[in-house]
Amino acid sequence: AQSVTQLDSQVPVFEEAPVELRCNYSSSVSVYLFWYVQYPNQGLQLLLKYLSGSTLVESINGFEAEFNKSQTSFHLRKPSVHISDTAEYFCAVPSGNQFYFGTGTSLTVIP
Amino acid sequence: KAGVTQTPRYLIKTRGQQVTLSCSPISGHRSVSWYQQTPGQGLQFLFEYFSETQRNKGNFPGRFSGRQFSNSRSEMNVSTLELGDSALYLCASSPGGGYGSYEQYFGPGTRLTVT
Numbered sequence: 001a002q003s004v005t006q007l008d009s010q011v012p013v014f015e016e017a018p019v020e021l022r023c024n025y026s027s028s029v030s031v032y033l034f035w036y037v038q039y040p041n042q043g044l045q046l047l048l049k050y051l052s053g054s055t056l057v058e059s060i061n062g063f064e065a066e067f068n069k070s071q072t073s074f075h076l077r078k079p080s081v082h083i084s085d086t087a088e089y090f091c092a093v094p095s096g097n098q099f100y101f102g103t104g105t106s107l108t109v110i111p
Numbered sequence: 112k113a114g115v116t117q118t119p120r121y122l123i124k125t126r127g128q129q130v131t132l133s134c135s136p137i138s139g140h141r142s143v144s145w146y147q148q149t150p151g152q153g154l155q156f157l158f159e160y161f162s163e164t165q166r167n168k169g170n171f172p173g174r175f176s177g178r179q180f181s182n183s184r185s186e187m188n189v190s191t192l193e194l195g196d197s198a199l200y201l202c203a204s205s206p207g208g209g210y211g212s213y214e215q216y217f218g219p220g221t222r223l224t225v226t
Contacts, residue, residue: 034214043115043201043217048127090154097167098144100217101154 002027002095013081014110021076021105023065023091031093033074035065038088038104047089050074052070061085081109112137115204115218123224129190132221134202136183142207144215145177145183148199157200160185161207189223197225 005024013019025031032051036044050058055067065076074091086109091102117137124130136143145157156169160179177187183204189196199222203215 036217039220044203045217045220048212049214054132097142097159098156098169100156101146103153 002009002031002093002100004091004093004100004102006089006105008102008105010108011107012110015083016080017080019077019085019107020080021089021091021107023074023076023090023102025049025072025074025091025093027072027093033065033067034092034094034099035059035063035074035076036090036092036101038090040087047076081107083109083111086108112139115202115216117200117202117218117221119221120219121222121224123226124192125226126192126194128192129188130192130223131186131188132200132202132223134185134204134218135185136202136204136217137184140204140206140216141183143179143183144203144205145185145187146203147171148201148203148220149197155199157187192225193223196223198210198223 003026007022034049035047037047038044048057048065050057050067058064063078065074067074089105092099118133136191142161144159147155147157157171158165158177159167163179174190179185199220201220202218
């Protein structure tokens with residue numbers, strides 16, 4: 001079975017500073033990888049995904065993630081965060097007919 | 112297209128009762144998955160349905176059950192509610208089957224409180 005590890009449960013960062021949210025997965029086969037974001041009292045929204053091709057994927061709101069097969073990682077980065085980025089972020093990997101989610105990283109942007 | 116809808120959004124039940132939650136997937140999506148989200152356990156997979164068949168089931172007791180109708184709408188039922196069943200229940204839909212169909216679209220969830 002797949003598993004996903006998010007090493008940081010909480011990440012506080014000042015507004016306009018860069019941020020990296022870490023995600024590692026366990027797999028010996030090709031994987032698809034996803035980042036989801038959850039704002040308070042809402043469901044999960046897809047932020048970005050890696051299915052194949054370029055290892056660097058970007059979202060429309062400035063986040064990017066890089067698939068690193070040798071390090072089995074899919075870290076999420078943003079060069080300059082906004083207050084509105086405060087949310088819970090989940091890394092996920094599908095296997096079979098289900099998704100395996102990490103435990104989540106709570107990003108808090110400090111004014 | 113309309114997104115995934117879940118009803119009701121909030122629910123309060125007492126121990127021992129049963130509850131039914133409903134999920135309407137995005138039009139054309141044939142796969143519906145259910146997840147339980149709690150602060151202590153995070154997101155846990157309950158089950159997945161595709162074309163009215165349960166294809167996969169998580170590690171939950173038999174009190175948790177589900178079904179899918181011919182129009183892809185899905186319901187999940189929890190019988191004999193326990194305090195520990197208090198959680199946000201999320202439904203997600205996807206086209207189902209084949210490359211590129213892994214992307215799941217989530218509904219806003221149903222917040223169940225058991226007292």
